[in-house]
Amino acid sequence: MRLFLAIRLTPELKGALIDVQNVWYDMGVRGRFTPEENLHLTLAFIGEYPDPEAVLDALKAISFAPIPLTPDGVGAFGDLWWAGVSGGPALTGAARRVRRALAEAGIPFDRKRFSPHITLLRRASVSSPPPVAAAPVSMSADTITLFRSDRGKNGMLYTELGSIRATQSGDS
């Protein structure tokens, strides 16, 4: 199964991101807009891996502080457009710990440098994203979730398989 670790977003933050999608749409931008229920922030992409329990076991070893998140601009990787997120040292620290725990358990994951972003649009019809500022909504994430990703009839289907919670101390 195809696995990834991500942070779920509050309805308020999702709403602010949907507003950005709508501004682009009204400007004439077309493509595959991520549906609201699929908006998330990926911390580590594992990909094809048969053992979700092993992933959850590996994560039990880490602790992380609650992560403050707020939108921070928009950008693109080719024709994939995203909203940036800032989460300060709590976010970079959590991503580092998650990835280290996976590495120590011998679980493969994509090792590209962590670049916190929320995918809003794929196959954009326009070459670069018009700068639109999301409403300055903030949230605090206290859960990291393991998802499996399946290609459904109507787009991607992400299913929660388990999660770990923040501790106050955040050290490990």
Ligand code: ATP
């Ligand atoms: P699709 O690839 O069919 O457009 P998707 O990207 O939403 O759909 P997945 O490819 O399963 O679904 O990816 C799940 C999550 O992991 C997404 O947030 C995606 O951006 C991220 N992701 C996928 N591949 C990688 C990768 N190689 N490195 C880092 N993150 C990735």
Ligand code: MG
């Ligand atoms: Mg993908």
